[in-house]
Amino acid sequence: MKICICGGGNLGHVVAGFVAAQGQHEVCVLTRHPERWSNDIQIDAPDETTYRGHLSGVFSDAKQAVSDAQIIYICLPGYAIHDMLLQIKDYLMPMAAVGSVVSSTGFFFEAMQILPSTTPLFGFQRVPFISRIEDYGRRARLMGYKESLHLAIEQTSDPEPLRQALEQMLRTPIHLLHSFYEVSLSNSNPLLHPSRLYSLWKDWHEGETISRVPLFYEEWTEEAAALYIAMDQELQALLRQLPVTPGSIATVLDYYESTDAPSLARKLRSIEAFKGITAPMKATEGGFVPDFHSRYFTEDFPYGLAIVHRLAHEKEVPCPTIDRIYDWGMKIINSDY
Numbered sequence: 258m259k260i261c262i263c264g265g266g267n268l269g270h271v272v273a274g275f276v277a278a279q280g281q282h283e284v285c286v287l288t289r290h291p292e293r294w295s296n297d298i299q300i301d302a303p304d305e306t307t308y309r310g311h312l313s314g315v316f317s318d319a320k321q322a323v324s325d326a327q328i329i330y331i332c333l334p335g336y337a338i339h340d341m342l343l344q345i346k347d348y349l350m351p352m353a354a355v356g357s358v359v360s361s362t363g364f365f366f367e368a369m370q371i372l373p374s375t376t377p378l379f380g381f382q383r384v385p386f387i388s389r390i391e392d393y394g395r396r397a398r399l400m401g402y403k404e405s406l407h408l409a410i411e412q413t414s415d416p417e418p419l420r421q422a423l424e425q426m427l428r429t430p431i432h433l434l435h436s437f438y439e440v441s442l443s444n445s446n447p448l449l450h451p452s453r454l455y456s457l458w459k460d461w462h463e464g465e466t467i468s469r470v471p472l473f474y475e476e477w478t479e480e481a482a483a484l485y486i487a488m489d490q491e492l493q494a495l496l497r498q499l500p501v502t503p504g505s506i507a508t509v510l511d512y513y514e515s516t517d518a519p520s521l522a523r524k525l526r527s528i529e530a531f532k533g534i535t536a537p538m539k540a541t542e543g544g545f546v547p548d549f550h551s552r553y554f555t556e557d558f559p560y561g562l563a564i565v566h567r568l569a570h571e572k573e574v575p576c577p578t579i580d581r582i583y584d585w586g587m588k589i590i591n592s593d594y
Contacts, residue, residue, distance in 0.1 A: 259283040259313070260426065261323045263341050264332035265290060268358050270397035271388035272332055274300035276426050277310025284312055287322035287345075291315040294394035301391070302399045303530075315394075319344040328422065329355045334552055335362025335560025342371040349376060354419050359384045361443035362560035365411065374412060379419060382407040382440040382506070385427050387530045401530030405430040407505075409440040439505040442496065442568070447561030448488045448509075450553050455582045456481035457536060458547050466544030474531035482518040482525070484578060485509055491576040492565055498572040549589050558586035 262273040265288030277284040278300065286294065294315040300308040316322040323329050323345045331341055338357065349355065355372060357364035360380030368378050387401035408423065408431050410416035416433060424431040434440060456478055457471065489509040496506060515521040525531070537551030548554075566583045569576040 258327040258422070259285070259325055260328045260330060261285050261287055261326040262330050262332055263287045263322075263345070264337070265294070265394070266332065266334075267388040267390050267397065268384060268386065269332040270298065270390050270394075271300055271386050271399050272330065272358065272427075273312060274298040274310040274397060275308055275386070275399065275428075277312055278308035279310075279426075279428075282426065284310065285314040285316060285322055285326070286312055287316055287319060289317055290394070291317050298394070299396045300399050301396070303401065308399075320348045323353070324348045325350065327353055328419075328426075329353060330358065331356065331364070332358045334556045336556060338362065338364055339367050339371070342367055346372055349373075351375070352377065354379055354413075356380050356423075359443075359446075360409065360437070360440040361445060361447050361564070362556060363441070363564055365409070365437040365441050366564070369411075377413040377416075377419060378411045378437075379416075379423065380409055380437065380440045382409075382434070382443060383445050385429060403429060405432060407432050407434050407440065409434045409437045411437050434505055435502050436500055436505075438496075438499050439501045442492065442499075442501075442506065442565055443561070444489045444492055444506060444509050444512075447557055447565060448485060448492065450557045451562050451582050451586055452485040452488055453477065453481045453536075454547075454553060455585055456484060459585060461547060466541060466546060467538070468544050470538045470545050471536045472532075473534045473536045474528065475526050475533075477522050477525040479518045479522045482522040484582065486518060486521065487578040488576075488582065491569065491574070491579050495565065495569045495572060495574045495576070498574060499568070549592075554586060554590050558583065558590060562586070 260282050262269050273284055273286050296312045298310050354377040356379035364380045385403055385406055386399050389398045391398050406429050420431055420433050513521055513524045515524050537548040537553045538545040539548045562583050566579055
């Protein structure tokens, strides 16, 4: 089948290269910068395996990219999903499936408004790979796999063929969930990143410089872990008010095999794929300051945490920790920073 990968970021590179390397599908990429891409892309995996994939095309024109694709796989941040759906909606084949590499930034809410009700939709609970670009358009690094993936499929009476196709594409077992809420509401990045950002910079003020850039995960604190757990407890209370299967979104403590804030902090500091990732900062005279324009802020607050925050208030579920951190983050990104 023909598969179109929408997005030329870290995940777009790795997914396109990984799927193309299998040689079983025709893979193309839709990106704003096709001139920077080679049709041959290399993916380096952590077990020293190298995947080499050949792309059938790299386009900036949506019609060229998606008009004959059976699966359109969006690998974009939350703020770009709305515009991408508008770009592709007039060129989709009947029954072409459209999905998102991760759904916690509002994919299903946007897609159900923009695309026809006959378009099958799919979205993952967590990203399949931890990815980093090494040489734009030519080489990327697959830094970590998931042992299995959880997926929601909507707007089709028979989701199983699509589940099987995606499972084969990603070479990872995929479990089908019962509701798009189960992938749209996540205690991954939308809670994980804001808890750490708040613990780092809740007391920061303009004009203050920091002497060094901290490691985002390897120096994870018990304070950040406690905030993460509290936010997750509020999310779990919300889930009990929604049509989701109990346990479909594992608690943070269960997912990371931890029992409390100290053990969770130790676990996050130890994850190999997270090592070397720094906090979002930028150099300035005298040291470093937080980079409030990074995707840690511009995606995880207004497109990730915002969904949890809105639904909690609609369902009248108390969420004081989420309120505090969400209000702090939104004040920052809406300011002159």
